Amino acid sequence: MSTAFETSPARPTLERDVVVIGAGPAGLMAAYTLKKAGKSVAVIEARQRVGGRTWNGAVRDINGTEHFIEIGGQWISPDQTRLISLVDELGLKTFKRYRDGDSVYLSPDGTRHTYSGDLMPVSDTTNAEMEKLIGLLNTKVMEMDVERPWEMPDATALDSISFTAWLKQHSDDQEAIDNVSIFVASGMLTKPAHTFSALQAILMAASAGSFSNLVDEDFILDERVVGGMQSVSLKMAEYLGDDVFLGSPVRQLNWTTERDPATADQLNNVVADVRNGVANNGAPGEVIAYADEVIVKAANAVLAVPPNLYHRIQYVPPMPREQMVAHQHLSMGLVIKIHAIYETPFWRAKGLSGTGFGGGHMVQEVYDNTNYGPNAANGTEGEDPHGVLVSFISDVHAEAMWALPEEERKHRILSELAAYLGEEAMHPIAFYLSDMGAEEWTRGAYAASYDLGGLSRWGDLQNQPTGPIYYACSDIAAEGYQHVDGAVRQGELAANSILQYATVSA
Numbered sequence: 001m002s003t004a005f006e007t008s009p010a011r012p013t014l015e016r017d018v019v020v021i022g023a024g025p026a027g028l029m030a031a032y033t034l035k036k037a038g039k040s041v042a043v044i045e046a047r048q049r050v051g052g053r054t055w056n057g058a059v060r061d062i063n064g065t066e067h068f069i070e071i072g073g074q075w076i077s078p079d080q081t082r083l084i085s086l087v088d089e090l091g092l093k094t095f096k097r098y099r100d101g102d103s104v105y106l107s108p109d110g111t112r113h114t115y116s117g118d119l120m121p122v123s124d125t126t127n128a129e130m131e132k133l134i135g136l137l138n139t140k141v142m143e144m145d146v147e148r149p150w151e152m153p154d155a156t157a158l159d160s161i162s163f164t165a166w167l168k169q170h171s172d173d174q175e176a177i178d179n180v181s182i183f184v185a186s187g188m189l190t191k192p193a194h195t196f197s198a199l200q201a202i203l204m205a206a207s208a209g210s211f212s213n214l215v216d217e218d219f220i221l222d223e224r225v226v227g228g229m230q231s232v233s234l235k236m237a238e239y240l241g242d243d244v245f246l247g248s249p250v251r252q253l254n255w256t257t258e259r260d261p262a263t264a265d266q267l268n269n270v271v272a273d274v275r276n277g278v279a280n281n282g283a284p285g286e287v288i289a290y291a292d293e294v295i296v297k298a299a300n301a302v303l304a305v306p307p308n309l310y311h312r313i314q315y316v317p318p319m320p321r322e323q324m325v326a327h328q329h330l331s332m333g334l335v336i337k338i339h340a341i342y343e344t345p346f347w348r349a350k351g352l353s354g355t356g357f358g359g360g361h362m363v364q365e366v367y368d369n370t371n372y373g374p375n376a377a378n379g380t381e382g383e384d385p386h387g388v389l390v391s392f393i394s395d396v397h398a399e400a401m402w403a404l405p406e407e408e409r410k411h412r413i414l415s416e417l418a419a420y421l422g423e424e425a426m427h428p429i430a431f432y433l434s435d436m437g438a439e440e441w442t443r444g445a446y447a448a449s450y451d452l453g454g455l456s457r458w459g460d461l462q463n464q465p466t467g468p469i470y471y472a473c474s475d476i477a478a479e480g481y482q483h484v485d486g487a488v489r490q491g492e493l494a495a496n497s498i499l500q501y502a503t504v505s506a
Contacts, residue, residue: 012295014042014296015297016296018034019297019298019302020304021044021313022302022473023246025054026052027491029491033495033496033499035240039498042294045248048247050233050246051229052442053442053474054070054072055072055230059341061430063429067388068384070224070230071337072436073483074229075220075221077219077483078219079213079219081485084485094224096222096223097223097369098354099355100348102352105120105122105356105358106361106419107122108174110361129171130180133170133171133176134180136170137180141205146203149455149456150457155455158199159199162198163181163184163198164177179357179359180215181359183214186364186394187392187394189449190446196449196451197455199455200450221367249441251290252290253301256467256468257286259272273318275318275320277320278466282465283468287299287301300498302472303469304472304473306442306447306475307476309442319466323461330448334398334444335395335398335436335437337391337392337433338391339430341428341429342425343387344386346422347421348368350421361419363417364394366417371384386429389421393413447481448475471494472490474487476490
């Protein structure tokens with residue numbers, strides 16, 4: 001079976017051991033690992049840059065001066081040990097997020113409170129309910145093998161009930177429910193808490209070691225990479241050199257010559273396919289990736305893009321039915337990342353850390369995101385004198401904001417920041433909104449998750465190779481799920497699986 005794409009204008013044809021589709025942290029880590037082991041690779045990326053959902057950017061202020069921002073993912077937490085070791089291996093540095101001073105809490109009625117320590121200034125009753133819910137979630141995390149969440153006790157039942165409904169089974173305190181769900185719903189999955197399951201929420205917590213870790217912003221948002229998280233991908237791409245091909249979307253992937261004659265239906269003009277799968281998944285075979293600028297023939301492929309983009313490639317023959325169905329039940333969340341830059345970090349003079357929480361509000365979290373790095377003016381390294389706030393608007397709130405005219409949207413967002421940190425927040429010198437949902441080769445953020453019932457039904461398929469095709473992305477990670485650490489782990493896992501298969505079968 002051939003397609004018109006195979007006969008499009010001539011492109012160079014390369015032969016490699018492995019073709020990697022996607023030059024984010026997962027794909028680059030797979031190629032980096034394989035090349036160090038002596039395998040030949042080609043990494044094909046649709047974008048004109050590497051890094052995937054990590055992206056170093058800039059914004060101009062009112063005077064025309066450019067300021068560094070991280071458009072995509074940026075933080076490292078202490079449990080993300082594989083990313084930490086890779087950062088060190090690549091010769092990169094990290095710095096701590098600023099956190100000195102009091103935090104701010106907005107109660108459901110908008111009343112502003114400042115506080116220190118870990119406990120939000122809520123009533124004793126609400127605090128007790130929050131502690132109870134966190135304790136229950138920690139218990140569930142202990143019951144879960146993060147690599148096989150679908151095997152935990154009551155997995156099917158937990159996957160059939162929304163996170164909101166599960167929380168309401170255990171508490172009738174709405175403020176407590178909002179303050180607990182924020183760390184999974186708007187804070188991680190970027191979907192309303194009634195759209196994903198309790199099992200999915202428990203996996204999110206288990207991937208960080210505990211729910212207590214997930215709700216501890218000093219843990220989960222601990223460090224940043226000097227020069228930005230995209231530097232991790234840039235360094236790996238530098239090692240790979242001419243093996244990385246940018247601006248070249250893969251349009252078609254031929255992945256097996258096997259066909260099951262029993263699937264043919266001559267009467268209805270249905271040709272034979274592999275709807276029930278192929279033998280020896282993971283074994284090297286013959287794959288051909290047809291991209292805009294290059295054709296690559298290889299023994300294995302690593303599909304290192306988020307699951308919501310799998311369908312952008314035509315597979316010849318089509319994927320087995322169970323993979324095709326499973327992929328339809330993974331979808332991206334939606335979030336706006338807000339960058340507001342000020343002449344100085346004015347909140348610090350007020351004794352504030354820049355950290356704020358407000359469960360149920362449009363802007364439910366805000367942090368000091370002031371940059372650290374080399375100073376071009378004097379050649380030294382240190383903290384940027386300009387203050388930077390980062391905040392997030394997720395799911396239905398993000399949709400509502402994108403529907404507004406630009407100036408009204410900006411005013412609404414800055415008003416939310418001002419509710420936390422004061423009127424000064426209304427007057428940034430630069431303002432930028434990250435819109436990963438509009439980027440063609442991302443289409444959402446932070447990562448994909450299953451709809452109700454999907455994780456227990458299809459989760460065991462997500463890391464199983466399909467013939468010679470392996471999967472690698474943070475969206476299907478265990479440890480480090482939805483984080484760069486998870487992407488790095490997944491890329492390395494795919495590479496090592498290919499290497500192990502080749503060694504065993506040699």
